[in-house]
Amino acid sequence: MTSARILFLSHSHPFGPFRVGSHHYARVLAERGADVVHLSTPISLAHRVTGRVSRKDLAAVPRGPQRDASGVRNLVPRTILPAPVGAPKVARMLERAGIPTGFDVVLIDQPLLWDSSVRALSDTVVYRPTDLYPDGVKHRLQQQILDAADGVIATSDEVLRGLGALRVPALVLSNGADxxxxxxxxxxxxxxxxxxxxxxxxxxxxxxxxxxxxxxxxxxxxxxxxxxxxxxxxxxxxxxxxxxxxxxxxxxxxxxxxxxxxxxxxxxxxxxxxxxxxxxxxxxxxxxxxxxxxxxxxxxxxxxxxxxxxxxxxxxxxxxxxxxxxxxxxxxxxxDASWERKTDALEEFVRAVRGRAE
Missing domain, CATH: 3.40.50.2000 (Glycogen Phosphorylase B;)
Known part of the structure; x- marks a missing residue:
C-alpha cells in the first residue's frame, strides 16, 4: 500500500503522553510512502466546559490538520457536541479541514466515529476493535460497523470472540512495540x-x-x-x-x-x-x-x-x-513484535480483503 491513501478513525490522538496502535500503524505506513490521515475523536465544547479535557491538554492539540515527522496528517476536530451525539459527520470534518475524502482503505477503531458517511469514503472499510463493548452506545455502533465493514482486525482473541459470528474475514493482530x-x-x-x-x-x-x-x-x-x-x-x-x-x-x-x-x-x-x-x-x-x-x-x-x-x-x-x-x-x-512486522501483517490482510471485493 505504498502509494495508497489511508484513513485511520481512532479513539486517541497523538498529542498526549500515550501512543496507541493506530499511531504506530499510521507512522509505518506513511514512512513506506502511503498518504495517511489520522482523525481522532473530536474534542467538543462539552468536554472543555466539564473539564474532561483540561486547558493544558487542549493547548497541546493543534487546530486543524498537522503533518508529523513521518508524514501523517493528524486531525483532532473541535466540535460543539461530542461524537456521536451531534458532531458533524466524518466526511464533513475532513472537508472542513481541506482533506479530500476519497481513500483506498479506512481503518476504524473508534465506534463513536461511525456514521453514514464513513462507508462512502472508501470501497474498503476495516474495523479494528481494540476493546470489548458488551453494551451501551459503543456496542450499538459496533454492530452497525460490523454490518458494513469488509474485514475485521482485532487486537486479541477475546476481543474477536466478543464480536460474535462474523460474515467477513477476520484477523487477530496483537499490539506491538516501537x-x-x-x-x-x-x-x-x-x-x-x-x-x-x-x-x-x-x-x-x-x-x-x-x-x-x-x-x-x-x-x-x-x-x-x-x-x-x-x-x-x-x-x-x-x-x-x-x-x-x-x-x-x-x-x-x-x-x-x-x-x-x-x-x-x-x-x-x-x-x-x-x-x-x-x-x-x-x-x-x-x-x-x-x-x-x-x-x-x-x-x-x-x-x-x-x-x-x-x-x-x-x-x-x-x-x-x-x-x-x-x-x-x-x-x-x-x-519479533515490532510495529514494522505488525504492519506487514496488516497490509497483507488489507490486500486480501480488497482482492476479495474485486
Missing part, C-alpha cells in the same frame, strides 16, 4: 531493584496490588507513571507516583528499572486487553510481572511472570526480580 525507540543502550548494565509502571491509572489499574508489593518488598522501589486516578490510601515510602511522563521520555525511565508492572484489576474489560506496554517493557530490557489474562500468559524463559491472585503475586514478582538483567531474551521477543 523497538528502535525502546531498546536499551548497548552498554546497559545490570539494573537496581526497581519496578516501573507506565500507563493510565484508571479503574483497570490495581493500586491495592502495588501497595501490597511495596510492603512485601520494602527494599524495592516502585515508580508509577501516568495520568488519572489517585491511590485509594496512603502509599508506602518506596512507591513514587510521578504523574504523566511525556512519550519521548518513557524509554529513559524504563532503562532505570529492572521489572515492568502490569497490575490489572478485576475490571471485566481487562480480559480483552492487548497491552502495548508488555512488548515495550521487553524491548527496554525489563522482565515483566502481570496479572494473567486471556491475552497475557507466562513465559519465564522470556522474563514474563504472571499471577492470578494475591496468593501468587509476590512469588511472580520475586521471579521477575531474579531474571537476568537486562532481559536479552525479552528484547529478542520484542523484536
Amino acid at each position: 523497538v528502535a525507540r525502546f531498546s536499551a543502550p548497548v552498554a546497559d548494565q545490570t539494573r537496581d531493584a526497581r519496578c516501573v509502571y507506565v500507563g493510565a491509572l484508571d479503574d483497570r489499574f490495581d493500586w491495592e496490588r502495588i501497595e501490597a508489593w511495596a510492603r512485601a518488598f520494602a527494599d524495592v522501589d516502585f515508580v508509577i507513571a501516568g495520568p488519572g486516578g489517585r491511590p485509594p490510601s496512603p502509599l508506602p515510602s518506596n512507591v513514587d507516583p510521578v504523574g504523566p511522563v511525556p512519550y519521548e521520555d518513557v524509554p529513559a525511565l524504563l532503562h532505570t528499572a529492572r521489572v515492568g508492572l502490569l497490575p490489572l484489576s478485576d475490571h471485566p474489560l481487562n480480559a480483552g486487553r492487548s497491552p502495548m506496554k508488555l512488548y515495550e517493557y521487553l524491548a527496554a530490557g525489563l522482565s515483566v510481572v502481570a496479572r494473567e489474562t486471556p491475552g497475557i500468559r507466562g513465559r519465564s524463559d522470556l522474563g514474563i511472570e504472571v499471577y492470578t491472585d494475591a496468593d501468587d503475586a509476590d512469588a511472580a514478582l520475586e521471579r521477575a526480580l531474579r531474571h537476568p538483567s537486562p532481559n536479552e531474551a525479552g528484547e529478542s521477543a520484542a523484536a
